[in-house]
Amino acid sequence: MARVALLAAGVDCIYFLFFLVVDSPWLAWINVLSVAMYAAAYRLARRQKLHGCALLIWLEAFVHAVIGTLMTGWDSGFHYLLLMFIPSVILTNSRRQSLAFVVALLVFLVTLDFLSRGLGPLAPLSASALVALKWLNITIFISMFSSLSLYYRRKIFQAERSLHAQATQDALTGLYNRRHFQLVAEQELIRCQRTGSRACLLMMDIDFFKTINDTYGHETGDQVLISVARTLKQGARAMDTLARWGGEEFILLMPDVDAAEALAVAERFRQAVERTPIVFSSGEIFCTLSFGVTQLERGEPLSTAVGRADRALYRSKVDGKNRVSHE
Numbered sequence: 498m499a500r501v502a503l504l505a506a507g508v509d510c511i512y513f514l515f516f517l518v519v520d521s522p523w524l525a526w527i528n529v530l531s532v533a534m535y536a537a538a539y540r541l542a543r544r545q546k547l548h549g550c551a552l553l554i555w556l557e558a559f560v561h562a563v564i565g566t567l568m569t570g571w572d573s574g575f576h577y578l579l580l581m582f583i584p585s586v587i588l589t590n591s592r593r594q595s596l597a598f599v600v601a602l603l604v605f606l607v608t609l610d611f612l613s614r615g616l617g618p619l620a621p622l623s624a625s626a627l628v629a630l631k632w633l634n635i636t637i638f639i640s641m642f643s644s645l646s647l648y649y650r651r652k653i654f655q656a657e658r659s660l661h662a663q664a665t666q667d668a669l670t671g672l673y674n675r676r677h678f679q680l681v682a683e684q685e686l687i688r689c690q691r692t693g694s695r696a697c698l699l700m701m702d703i704d705f706f707k708t709i710n711d712t713y714g715h716e717t718g719d720q721v722l723i724s725v726a727r728t729l730k731q732g733a734r735a736m737d738t739l740a741r742w743g744g745e746e747f748i749l750l751m752p753d754v755d756a757a758e759a760l761a762v763a764e765r766f767r768q769a770v771e772r773t774p775i776v777f778s779s780g781e782i783f784c785t786l787s788f789g790v791t792q793l794e795r796g797e798p799l800s801t802a803v804g805r806a807d808r809a810l811y812r813s814k815v816d817g818k819n820r821v822s823h824e
Contacts (some may be wrong), residue, residue: 506532506539510524569630570617573627667741698792702808703725704786713782722778733749748803763821787820788813789823
């Protein structure tokens with residue numbers, strides 16, 4: 498909102514210079530008042546009084562359009578500037594409120610047209626100055642409307658990226674979530690069946706995670722999850738798909754590797770996590786991971802491969818934790 502106020506003040510400075518050039522000092526000084534209003538709107542925006550800022554901007558724009566049209570005539574094009582309010586109103590209000598605004602604006606413009614043509618210009622300009630003013634207003638309208646469109650376009654893209662992240666990523670660790678992993682893994686199974694290539698699953702579980710939570714608190718538990726996720730992500734390849742499977746459990750899909758290669762990768766991960774300290778407010782701790790590794794078989798559903806990796810993980814837990822098992 499503060500940027501809008503500054504931009505509008507800049508436009509009024511252009512008007513000020515224009516009317517000085519065409520020898521209409523009275524019209525020029527009217528724009529000084531407009532700049533003062535936008536300066537006040539800017540101060541309100543800086544103080545987070547956005548409602549008051551918006552009202553002041555709207556008031557100045559409508560009053561400026563009325564005065565400019567009555568002084569220089571309808572053909573000057575001051576009314577074009579009011580059209581910029583339509584997108585913001587439609588995007589931020591209900592359908593009924595938007596329709597009411599558009600109808601009210603249309604009535605306002607029709608009334609202003611008849612009034613200005615009936616009275617004639619109160620401060621007429623020369624024909625050449627009037628044409629120049631009209632094209633100045635058209636240029637300002639196109640420039641500001643384009644800027645507004647780009648602003649909303651950027652906001653839409655940001656919202657789409659945010660929604661995509663919420664749909665595919667785990668909020669705490671930033672890894673893919675279970676749902677997205679399943680979609681990617683199903684596609685990888687189809688590719689493996691089509692090309693005959695290999696792929697492996699690694700299931701990982703943080704050892705003694707409940708004890709960590711109970712001893713150090715859930716905030717420290719969250720830091721453990723984040724640290725482990727970061728270590729795993731640093732060690733994974735670009736083509737791998739790493740996700741938080743749930744709770745303290747992670748899963749990794751590795752295309753184009755066999756069981757022996759996957760076991761070696763799992764061992765590297767195990768050692769990396771084991772020697773990485775997790776720093777928190779009152780000190781640091783270390784944690785370990787247990788692994789279950791399996792190679793995907795052609796034609797099998799994902800659930801079968803996950804079940805096999807889960808059984809291997811369970812065997813690592815039973816055999817003493819902090820180890821890698823294969824099935």
